[in-house]
Amino acid sequence: xxxxxxxxxxxxxxxxxxxxxxxxxxxxxxxxxxxxxxxxxxxxxxxxxxxxxxxxxxxxxxxxxxxxxxxxxxxxxxxxxxxxxxxxxxxxxxxxxxxxxxxxxxxxxxxxxxxxxxxxxxxxxxxxxxxxxxxxxxxxxxxxxxxxxxxxxxxxxxxxxxxxxxxxxxxxxxxxxxxxxxxxxxxxxxxxxxxxxxxxxxxxxxxxxxxxxxxxxxxxxxxxxxxxxxxxxxxxxxxxxxxxxxxxxxxxxxxxxxxxxxxxxxxxxxxxxxxxxxxxxxxxxxxxxxx
Amino acid sequence: xxxxxxxxxxxxxxxxxxxxxxxxxxxxxxxxxxxxxxxxxxxxxxxxxxxxxxxxxxxxxxxxxxxxxxxxxxxxxxxxxxxxxxxxxxxxxxxxxxxxxxxxxxxxxxxxxxxxxxxxxxxxxxxxxxxxxxxxxxxxxxxxxxxxxxxxxxxxxxxxxxxxxxxxxxxxxxxxxxxxxxxxxxxxxxxxxxxxxxxxxxxxxxxxxxxxxxxxxxxxxxxxxxxxxxxxxxxxxxxxxxxxxxxxxxxxxxxxxxxxxxxxxxxxxxxxxxxxxxxxxxxxxxxxxxxxxxxxxxxxxxxxxxxxxxxxxxxxxxxxxxxxxxxxxxxxxxxxxxxxxxxxxxxxxxxxxxxxxxxxxxxxxxxxxxxxxxxxxxxxxxxxxxxxxxxxxxxxxxxxxxxxxxxxxxxxxxxxxxxxxxxxxxx
Numbered sequence: 013x014x015x016x017x018x019x020x021x022x023x024x025x026x027x028x029x030x031x032x033x034x035x036x037x038x039x040x041x042x043x044x045x046x047x048x049x050x051x052x053x054x055x056x057x058x059x060x061x062x063x064x065x066x067x068x069x070x071x072x073x074x075x076x077x078x079x080x081x082x083x084x085x086x087x088x089x090x091x092x093x094x095x096x097x098x099x100x101x102x103x104x105x106x107x108x109x110x111x112x113x114x115x116x117x118x119x120x121x122x123x124x125x126x127x128x129x130x131x132x133x134x135x136x137x138x139x140x141x142x143x144x145x146x147x148x149x150x151x152x153x154x155x156x157x158x159x160x161x162x163x164x165x166x167x168x169x170x171x172x173x174x175x176x177x178x179x180x181x182x183x184x185x186x187x188x189x190x191x192x193x194x195x196x197x198x199x200x201x202x203x204x205x206x207x208x209x210x211x212x213x214x215x216x217x218x219x220x221x222x223x224x225x226x227x228x229x230x231x232x233x234x235x236x237x238x239x240x241x242x243x244x245x246x247x248x249x250x251x252x253x254x255x256x257x258x259x260x261x262x263x264x265x266x267x268x269x270x271x272x273x274x275x276x277x278x279x280x281x282x283x284x285x286x287x288x289x290x291x292x293x294x295x296x297x298x299x300x301x302x303x
Numbered sequence: 304x305x306x307x308x309x310x311x312x313x314x315x316x317x318x319x320x321x322x323x324x325x326x327x328x329x330x331x332x333x334x335x336x337x338x339x340x341x342x343x344x345x346x347x348x349x350x351x352x353x354x355x356x357x358x359x360x361x362x363x364x365x366x367x368x369x370x371x372x373x374x375x376x377x378x379x380x381x382x383x384x385x386x387x388x389x390x391x392x393x394x395x396x397x398x399x400x401x402x403x404x405x406x407x408x409x410x411x412x413x414x415x416x417x418x419x420x421x422x423x424x425x426x427x428x429x430x431x432x433x434x435x436x437x438x439x440x441x442x443x444x445x446x447x448x449x450x451x452x453x454x455x456x457x458x459x460x461x462x463x464x465x466x467x468x469x470x471x472x473x474x475x476x477x478x479x480x481x482x483x484x485x486x487x488x489x490x491x492x493x494x495x496x497x498x499x500x501x502x503x504x505x506x507x508x509x510x511x512x513x514x515x516x517x518x519x520x521x522x523x524x525x526x527x528x529x530x531x532x533x534x535x536x537x538x539x540x541x542x543x544x545x546x547x548x549x550x551x552x553x554x555x556x557x558x559x560x561x562x563x564x565x566x567x568x569x570x571x572x573x574x575x576x577x578x579x580x581x582x583x584x585x586x587x588x589x590x591x592x593x594x595x596x597x598x599x600x601x602x603x604x605x606x607x608x609x610x611x612x613x614x615x616x617x618x619x620x621x622x623x624x625x626x627x628x629x630x631x632x633x634x635x636x637x638x639x640x641x642x643x644x645x646x647x648x649x650x651x652x653x654x655x656x657x658x659x660x661x662x663x664x665x666x667x668x669x670x671x672x673x674x675x676x677x678x679x680x681x682x683x684x685x686x687x688x689x690x691x692x693x694x695x696x697x698x699x700x701x702x703x704x705x706x707x708x709x710x711x712x713x714x715x716x717x718x719x720x721x722x723x724x725x726x727x728x729x730x
Contacts, residue, residue, distance in 0.1 A: 142558070271386060
């Protein structure tokens with residue numbers, strides 16, 4: 013029995029899809045499968061793979077660095093609500109058309125024009141123990157804040173820089189676009205009903221851009237799980253100790269510093285599961301929105 | 304006529320084979336050849352100029368050969384690039400390596416250079432030959448020819464010692480003298496020990512471990528000596544004391560580059576610095592900036608209960624060149640590596656950079672540098688192995704992270720640190 017679509021449209025749609033499918037297979041599917049296979053082997057990244065079964069996974073669960081990387085990633089995830097609240101609030105402020113809002117929007121968008129390495133290096137100069145921020149603090153009579161040399165502060169420094177500050181500019185543009193779609197008459201009705209600024213923000217703006225916020229949260233999760241590397245590499249290299257060592261950074265260290273590519277693949281498999289769950293959430297969200 | 308032609312042919316063949324046996328280069332027998340060299344030292348530092356000079360000389364001596372010397376980033380990116388080349392089974396003809404764990408890890412893509420150096424092998428120190436032989440076993444294939452030997456020790460600024468009321472000709476070699484010197488420097492408003500990231504702690508621990516175990520350091524690898532030994536604990540606790548008392552410049556731990564610490568000390572910002580013998584942060588770098596007669600040196604700090612004293616921690620080989628198995632010009636590539644590590648090439652490199660050659664035929668720089676003279680005296684005395692290269696490929700990263708947790712963040716107790724260190728060496 014032939015497929016009805018094939019009867020109706022012929023082979024043409026499949027030919028149109030073919031380039032994308034080939035690219036997906038070559039650059040997504042093949043690496044994912046290879047990674048999974050490599051995670052059951054001992055391999056240096058070249059030469060022959062030696063099958064070792066579950067030993068990489070057993071080593072991983074007993075590796076303190078792995079659990080530290082999970083907890084550090086969890087700390088960074090905690091910055092997502094803060095990032096969302098600040099970004100929505102600032103976008104709402106700019107939407108009000110405060111004087112010079114276009115200039116503010118442009119200034120706040122600047123971090124998105126800079127590469128992650130530039131941002132990382134610049135902040136490593138600002139935040140180091142004898143950096144400009146500490147010089148200011150000391151000038152004001154305070155004592156050195158170990159922004160990068162205390163593990164508990166360093167992971168929070170990275171959270172503030174990457175999760176909150178870097179995303180602010182893009183978030184503003186994104187949320188401003190979403191807010192532009194809100195019917196102005198709802199605001200007028202709220203005004204007539206005597207709603208104040210925060211009531212309007214909470215009862216009108218936020219519910220109206222709910223889908224945008226949900227999408228933003230999912231996007232931020234992916235950023236935290238899979239796009240932190242450049243910032244951590246340039247700011248702290250995962251240190252001090254394992255203070256800012258995340259899952260993503262650990263994959264790099266195991267695979268490309270220790271050349272334990274098999275073991276690193278086991279870490280990658282865990283990251284893949286996290287990212288897959290987030291992607292499923294994202295797809296469901298989009299389906300709900302479409303429906 | 305036919306007989307004469309055959310005779311001519313035999314004559315031509317004999318001449319050709321004679322020429323080959325006398326070392327006719329691959330270039331002249333096969334036409335122009337380009338040798339590609341990957342290197343993490345071929346960057347705008349003291350190394351670049353002498354390397355360009357050596358390359359030019361090699362090209363001059365080997366007509367038809369062009370050296371394509373490519374600067375690559377330093378560790379850890381460098382070995383990632385080598386790993387990528389190995390995956391593709393193509394890349395440079397010659398590449399720089401750190402002898403020891405790094406070399407052994409890539410041993411299966413490196414050519415055995417032993418046959419190429421038979422005539423000069425006895426010029427190299429026994430320690431350097433041992434280190435470049437696979438897995439450190441004498442008699443195993445030599446995969447890298449050593450350009451430098453490496454070691455660590457403590458440099459001090461004699462002027463600052465004078466200012467602090469210390470005798471500049473008397474190095475503070477005992478633990479008590481060292482602590483007293485730090486205190487006096489601090490009281491005089493001088494940073495006692497300038498810091499170059501956490502490498503300062505790393506290097507200091509290496510000098511102390513050498514002194515603690517002396518000729519038995521190798522036992523840390525095979526388990527006959529353990530980090531649980533009280534002498535290792537004493538070394539760890541001594542460094543902790545230096546950190547707690549503020550003798551190590553704490554702000555230096557977060558500087559972006561190790562070179563910042565070196566430049567800081569060379570600019571006169573610090574009484575002492577735990578530096579290297581070769582490469583960077585060495586006797587030449589400091590003597591040229593601070594004045595040759597203003598730089599003092601001692602190799603380690605002696606504890607009262609230590610069996611060994613004044614042990615100079617040394618790696619038989621610091622950096623060197625290996626020839627890649629995929630190279631189509633292996634013989635020429637080996638000749639290039641040999642040129643850098645012996646004779647004129649080795650002299651040019653050592654003379655310009657201050658790197659200490661493991662080639663005993665390369666000498667004669669100490670006349671103008673008292674600090675080098677001191678180092679050479681210690682090198683003739685008691686040498687102890689460096690323990691860090693004994694950690695398998697890349698595990699020194701874990702060792703450094705443990706040092707961070709012990710000395711900088713205070714997340715580990717001495718007992719936890721020692722336990723974790725012991726676990727690490729068995730991996």
